Amino acid sequence: MKRNKNLIAQHRSAQRKYLVLLGIISFALGTAIVGQAALLAEAVQRIFVEKASFSSVAMILGMLLAIMALRTLLSFGNGRIGLHMAATAKTNMRESVLHNLTRVSMGLSLQGQTGERVSVALDAVDEADSYFSQYIPKMVEAMIIPILVLVVTFTQHANSGWIMIFTAPFIPIFMILVGLKTKNKSEEKYAQLAHFSGTFLDSLQGLVTLKIFGRTQRQQQEIERSSLNYRDTTMDILKIAFMNTFMLESIVMLSIGVVALELAIQLVVYKSMTFHTAFLVLLLVPEFYNLLKNTGTAFHSGRTSMGAIRKVESMLEKNRVEAHVSDGNDQMPNFQMSHAKPLPVPPSIELKNVRFQYAPDSFEFHSGSVFLKPGDNIAIVGKSGAGKTTLLHLIAGLLKPDSGVILVNGNPLSQDNEEVWFKHVSYITQHPYIFAGTFAENIAIGAGRDVSRAEIEKAAEKAGLTAVAAQLDKGFDTSVGEGGRGLSGGEKQRLALARAFLKRPAIILFDEPTVGLDLHTESILQRSISTLSKTSTMITVAHRLYTIQHATNILFVDHGSIVDSGCHEELLKRLPQYAEMVAVQQKGGLA
Numbered sequence: 001m002k003r004n005k006n007l008i009a010q011h012r013s014a015q016r017k018y019l020v021l022l023g024i025i026s027f028a029l030g031t032a033i034v035g036q037a038a039l040l041a042e043a044v045q046r047i048f049v050e051k052a053s054f055s056s057v058a059m060i061l062g063m064l065l066a067i068m069a070l071r072t073l074l075s076f077g078n079g080r081i082g083l084h085m086a087a088t089a090k091t092n093m094r095e096s097v098l099h100n101l102t103r104v105s106m107g108l109s110l111q112g113q114t115g116e117r118v119s120v121a122l123d124a125v126d127e128a129d130s131y132f133s134q135y136i137p138k139m140v141e142a143m144i145i146p147i148l149v150l151v152v153t154f155t156q157h158a159n160s161g162w163i164m165i166f167t168a169p170f171i172p173i174f175m176i177l178v179g180l181k182t183k184n185k186s187e188e189k190y191a192q193l194a195h196f197s198g199t200f201l202d203s204l205q206g207l208v209t210l211k212i213f214g215r216t217q218r219q220q221q222e223i224e225r226s227s228l229n230y231r232d233t234t235m236d237i238l239k240i241a242f243m244n245t246f247m248l249e250s251i252v253m254l255s256i257g258v259v260a261l262e263l264a265i266q267l268v269v270y271k272s273m274t275f276h277t278a279f280l281v282l283l284l285v286p287e288f289y290n291l292l293k294n295t296g297t298a299f300h301s302g303r304t305s306m307g308a309i310r311k312v313e314s315m316l317e318k319n320r321v322e323a324h325v326s327d328g329n330d331q332m333p334n335f336q337m338s339h340a341k342p343l344p345v346p347p348s349i350e351l352k353n354v355r356f357q358y359a360p361d362s363f364e365f366h367s368g369s370v371f372l373k374p375g376d377n378i379a380i381v382g383k384s385g386a387g388k389t390t391l392l393h394l395i396a397g398l399l400k401p402d403s404g405v406i407l408v409n410g411n412p413l414s415q416d417n418e419e420v421w422f423k424h425v426s427y428i429t430q431h432p433y434i435f436a437g438t439f440a441e442n443i444a445i446g447a448g449r450d451v452s453r454a455e456i457e458k459a460a461e462k463a464g465l466t467a468v469a470a471q472l473d474k475g476f477d478t479s480v481g482e483g484g485r486g487l488s489g490g491e492k493q494r495l496a497l498a499r500a501f502l503k504r505p506a507i508i509l510f511d512e513p514t515v516g517l518d519l520h521t522e523s524i525l526q527r528s529i530s531t532l533s534k535t536s537t538m539i540t541v542a543h544r545l546y547t548i549q550h551a552t553n554i555l556f557v558d559h560g561s562i563v564d565s566g567c568h569e570e571l572l573k574r575l576p577q578y579a580e581m582v583a584v585q586q587k588g589g590l591a
Ligand SMILES: Nc1ncnc2c1ncn2[C@@H]1O[C@H](COP(=O)(O)OP(=O)(O)OP(=O)(O)O)[C@@H](O)[C@H]1O
Pocket: 358, 359, 362, 363, 382, 383, 384, 385, 386, 387, 388, 389, 390, 391
């Protein structure tokens, strides 16, 4: 599929064979409609005008029945093709969205609201259904059947044909006007649904905080306001839809009336046509308008769908992964690693004039030039808000530098190779995420490959989790996370360590707990970290004097820059801010 085509066009051309099939069936359907009208007119002419016997028309009635059955079958066939096209398009679209969300660079995936993504991946993709299941089949029918009916009408009675030609354009003109209005409204509806989902999800996630601060009432009002806005826009769309139906019905009724009047005048007053012809035309005219009217309704839902598809499209566009990321270009020169094996030597990391801002005119970080030796044990220290986490996230590849470069073994770290990079990095945050699943599954996530129970248990043992698992109802098979048993902060961090033991990463990023842990947990953490750091470069946002003193290289961060780096003794001698920070920590008894 070409990149420059929009999503609708991509899906339409992917399903070209079904469009051809729809065209063929629609032609057959048009022929069946004309045939049905002709047979019915013939039967009525013979029975009521010529007073023919039943047996003489039995054959015609039989054919009529058969053609009616055929018509139903063909309509059903068109419907099925539409549904099939919709199902395929939705599956592909959802696949693209999920693929996009999982392959997108970390920086992009952390932007925006989660609720909005959920609403695009689920609701907007579902809403795309009617474009394929209704709009396309009806449009194909509308391009073929009315023309067929019109041609037959002209051959029978040209005046009726002219009335139809004259009145028919009112329907598409009206449809286009309404459609344009609905399109904007439907895009507005999606923006509001996304906002509503985002607000709702935020509130659910922060329910505890909201309750503690007594803000539930206010948040409830915000959700209510957001949901009422969404309702109002939906109602606006429905109003347009009802108005649309009413206007279309009126146009159709009026047009049929005009044709019928003209036929009656020709038949009764001027006696210039036969009953058979008049009746045949009278049967064909409603078919003609009904088709156009149904197309109008399909056009309306198609327009609503298009708004939803555009939403999916804009998300895919925004998060577009550069071609070479998905090309399997998994090689970082001189950074050869297979995810199953640890690096023979942890890589060197170099920051060259890295600059980063969260937003214009906000906090700015600049690194200057820093070289981190392979296997170093690095501590990032500084006051609260100095930029320690920002630096850690830049090294981790979670934030993208605005300028400057981060070199891993001399090769720039970029979005193109972040997948390889992440295979060799473990990030132990203060609040590791626990997925809904068993305790063992949560540890196994760390490996990124199939691991045996023995390996999981060994990793758990190294992280000091054996006793924790023993206390759980079903041991390693106990459900934890969403819908399962909760874990304490220390247990979660140890679980993150167990993941790291399984992964055996070349680089470990560790956000040291700021809150005091009990002595037992503290010693397990320290022991595990020191074991892990033997085979990795360890980068810690350090708060404990113990960690700081044992670091081989300390990066002192102040007001968004790395002011100095060196070992504890060096910094004590030459950096007064550092000596002051150490003194404060010692006084506070934090050591
Ligand atoms: N997502 C963000 N958007 C805008 N500004 C941010 C964002 N995250 C952090 N900041 C700002 O960047 C600055 C540095 O934050 P950072 O988290 O790196 O500090 P820190 O040294 O790790 O602090 P602490 O020790 O308190 O965790 C702060 O002023 C913070 O308000």
